[in-house]
Amino acid sequence: MRVHVLKEECENGKLVLLLRVEIEINSLHRHELGELEMQVLDFILENDEVTQSELSRLFGRSKACRAVKDLENKGLVRRERKGKTYVIRVV
Template sequence: MRVHILRASCEEGKVVLLLRLEVNLDQVYNERLTDSEREILEFIIQKGEVTQKEVGERFGKVKACRIIQTLEKKGLIERKKNGKTYVVKTV
């Protein structure tokens, strides 16, 4: 993993950093992901941006929800609330 500081500023007594994070996905795949996590992550990468509902329709609602939460905790994806579902995309 490589981290690059693109911009740094001081706002209201806080340091604000804009970072670029480079992650080797092969290393992540080999070390940190289960087969189900890998499968869902690849689906999200292929689509670019997808709703959690779409992932749930393809992989099962409960399974998709749990794995999306896990991938978010691992810092590989982000999700934003959109109505009653989430929009999911890679970081």
């Protein structure tokens, strides 16, 4: 993890900091995700981007859809419509 101070100022006798925190996604997701979400995220990381159809073939349609939605809600991946499917990338 890396922390950068972007801005610091004193307001009413208090130090106010604007920080940028960088956390490696590989270490972060292992602690907060379930087994299926970890597998799906690892597969996406290995391939840079995948389609939801590819994930459905590997993990099953409902499991893949649920895992992608959970990852998207956690802000780890982004889905973009491409034809009749979605392309999924790590944010």
